[in-house]
Amino acid sequence: MSGSVVSLSSCFFQNSTLTGDICFFPQGGSLENSNHGERMNQKRPENNSRGSQPRINEMIRIPQVRVISAEGEQLGIMSTFDALNLARNSGLDLVEVASDAKPPVCRIIDYSKFKYQQKKKQAKQHVHQSKLKELRLRPKTGDHDLQVKINKAKEFLNNKDKVLISVMFKGRELAHIEEGEKMMAHVITELETIGKLESPPKQQGKRIACTFIPK
Numbered sequence: 771m772s773g774s775v776v777s778l779s780s781c782f783f784q785n786s787t788l789t790g791d792i793c794f795f796p797q798g799g800s801l802e803n804s805n806h807g808e809r810m811n812q813k814r815p816e817n818n819s820r821g822s823q824p825r826i827n828e829m830i831r832i833p834q835v836r837v838i839s840a841e842g843e844q845l846g847i848m849s850t851f852d853a854l855n856l857a858r859n860s861g862l863d864l865v866e867v868a869s870d871a872k873p874p875v876c877r878i879i880d881y882s883k884f885k886y887q888q889k890k891k892q893a894k895q896h897v898h899q900s901k902l903k904e905l906r907l908r909p910k911t912g913d914h915d916l917q918v919k920i921n922k923a924k925e926f927l928n929n930k931d932k933v934l935i936s937v938m939f940k941g942r943e944l945a946h947i948e949e950g951e952k953m954m955a956h957v958i959t960e961l962e963t964i965g966k967l968e969s970p971p972k973q974q975g976k977r978i979a980c981t982f983i984p985k
Contacts, residue, residue: 825866826881827854830874835866838877847873900984902933905974909949916953920960923982927965933982937963940976970978 809981830850837845837853840862845853850864857864857878862941865884868875903926905919923933935957954971958980965982972979 785825826863830866832874834873835876836873840878900930902932907937909943924964927984930984937978954978
């Protein structure tokens with residue numbers, strides 16, 4: 771009976787002329803959306819909270835895996851259950867090391883030690899590459915400017931860079947090399963607290979130069 775409403779003890783139903791679906795709603799209540807069930811059956815997106823961390827032990831839910839022993843021996847393909855038992859019997863962990871392989875590759879290792887080694891490897895990749903920084907002075911450099919350059923040299927040394935200190939001479943200044951030597955001695959005294967004198971002051975043509983490296 772198209773368009774008719776039949777009463778039941780607990781609910782009503784009517785034949786929808788818009789969608790052709792049968793819609794149920796409780797007596798005295800409001801009409802429920804016929805697509806509600808479809809939405810409920812839709813798969814919810816998985817919440818991946820692992821980030822870049824590998825799966826370990828019970829987190830590995832693939833039926834079969836390719837296993838490498840703690841000594842690096844290829845044990846072949848086996849069930850994840852058997853692989854996990856092997857790891858447990860050795861007092862170690864089953865760690866997925868190649869998730870994209872078919873089947874995934876797992877290794878029996880100490881996971882705590884594995885994480886430490888990974889962090890150590892990442893730290894090495896970010897080691898600062900020492901650079902050679904040069905500071906040029908003149909015999910007539912004022913006290914304020916000289917202190918600014920000394921502070922800059924300290925900053926370079928603290929940053930693990932090598933510092934080349936040069937006192938440059940021009941024209942008649944070459945007749946007063948001792949003034950440059952005094953300035954160089956003062957700079958060395960200031961930097962010896964945080965740096966190590968790699969090469970002592972030496973006259974090279976129209977300059978006196980020395981090199982400091984970080985301690």
